[in-house]
Amino acid sequence: MSVPRSVITGVGSYLPKKIVTNDDLSKIVDTSDEWIVERSGIRQRHMVEDGEKTSDLALAAAKAALANAGVDAQDIDLIIMATTTPDNTFPATATTIQAELGIHHGAAFDLQAVCSGFVFGLSTADNFLKAGQFKNALVIGAETFSRLLDFEDRTTCVLFGDGAGAVVLQAQEGEGTIEDRGVLTAHLHSDGRHKEKLYVDGGPSSTQSVGHVRMIGRDVFRHAVVNIADVINEALVATNLTIDDIDWFVPHQANKRILDGTAKRIGLPPEKVVMTVGEHGNTSAASVPLALSVAVADGRIKRGDLVLLEAMGGGFTWGSALVRW
Numbered sequence: 206m207s208v209p210r211s212v213i214t215g216v217g218s219y220l221p222k223k224i225v226t227n228d229d230l231s232k233i234v235d236t237s238d239e240w241i242v243e244r245s246g247i248r249q250r251h252m253v254e255d256g257e258k259t260s261d262l263a264l265a266a267a268k269a270a271l272a273n274a275g276v277d278a279q280d281i282d283l284i285i286m287a288t289t290t291p292d293n294t295f296p297a298t299a300t301t302i303q304a305e306l307g308i309h310h311g312a313a314f315d316l317q318a319v320c321s322g323f324v325f326g327l328s329t330a331d332n333f334l335k336a337g338q339f340k341n342a343l344v345i346g347a348e349t350f351s352r353l354l355d356f357e358d359r360t361t362c363v364l365f366g367d368g369a370g371a372v373v374l375q376a377q378e379g380e381g382t383i384e385d386r387g388v389l390t391a392h393l394h395s396d397g398r399h400k401e402k403l404y405v406d407g408g409p410s411s412t413q414s415v416g417h418v419r420m421i422g423r424d425v426f427r428h429a430v431v432n433i434a435d436v437i438n439e440a441l442v443a444t445n446l447t448i449d450d451i452d453w454f455v456p457h458q459a460n461k462r463i464l465d466g467t468a469k470r471i472g473l474p475p476e477k478v479v480m481t482v483g484e485h486g487n488t489s490a491a492s493v494p495l496a497l498s499v500a501v502a503d504g505r506i507k508r509g510d511l512v513l514l515e516a517m518g519g520g521f522t523w524g525s526a527l528v529r530w
């Protein structure tokens with residue numbers, strides 16, 4: 206039986222040049238390399254310089270993904286940009302990317318699900334492609350999260366970084382089996398009761414300012430391990446697969462302890478976990494496509510591999526996707 210599938214045919218990423226180490230941060234807040242590494246696994250993060258915008262990072266990642274896919278920008282008819290740090294409150298930064306790529310057809314919009322944004326974007330694009338409304342999508346996760354940080358709050362400013370990742374998603378026909386290439390299943394959740402645990406204390410309609418990230422880290426941590434394990438299980442049940450079938454686990458990179466805890470809980474050996482949190486920090490919506498890009502570039506993820514993605518973030522929002530590469 207022929208079924209529509211959304212196949213990832215290319216991936217790319219971009220990191221700003223400036224690297225900020227834990228020692229650099231310990232000069233401006235009361236923290237230490239030892240504390241940050243022990244509690245989060247983060248050793249460094251990239252941060253934008255003055256004038257560098259989210260769209261700059263996103264455009265570079267998008268061009269890299271198009272080149273990797275061997276797809277002409279003119280073939281793209283849908284751009285979904287997951288970001289919490291748009292260039293402007295409006296228009297959607299996706300429209301800037303569309304214009305910079307010289308695309309004047311199709312649709313481009315931003316999607317806001319904070320750290321889960323890329324997984325939400327991938328699933329949204331997958332549904333558009335499966336419905337036949339668009340043929341070739343660019344799904345981008347890009348953030349200049351450093352713009353939201355309060356560099357006097359040591360509990361948050363040491364955790365986040367900037368970057369961008371993108372994939373090209375193309376509508377193809379599959380056989381309807383789990384051997385098909387493409388997005389095999391995706392599962393999204395939100396629970397707004399937890400919005401005070403991780404949020405930004407500003408916005409156009411409340412304070413008319415951008416605001417700073419605020420987080421009750423311990424609460425987020427506790428929810429993360431449980432929610433992530435549950436939503437991974439949903440993906441396995443939906444596809445009748447087991448954890449042993451997974452070739453690579455590419456999680457949202459928030460904290461090494463969360464990733465270790467999740468891998469243990471779901472029974473996945475550590476060597477199957479793609480971990481970039483040490484070098485990138487938490488780049489919110491960019492973290493999953495950035496990690497994907499690293500593992501594809503270094504030859505770990507190969508065509509035919511079964512790749513498990515997940516993310517969890519403010520809202521709370523959380524989700525998973527199983528993709529045959």
Ligand code: UT7
Pocket residue numbers: 235236237240241244245320359360361363364403421422423424425426429459460463487489517518519
């Ligand atoms: O993308 C999704 C959203 N983010 C997450 O998933 C993050 C989830 N949470 C976490 O990753 C962890 O909770 C943190 C890394 C944020 C914190 O680790 P923790 O083990 O939960 O530490 P804690 O918040 O319980 O703080 C322990 C101590 C506190 O001191 P007292 O009260 O015990 O004296 C903090 O004040 O560590 C102190 N502390 C710091 N010390 C040095 C907090 N931040 C720092 C810091 N440097 N940067």
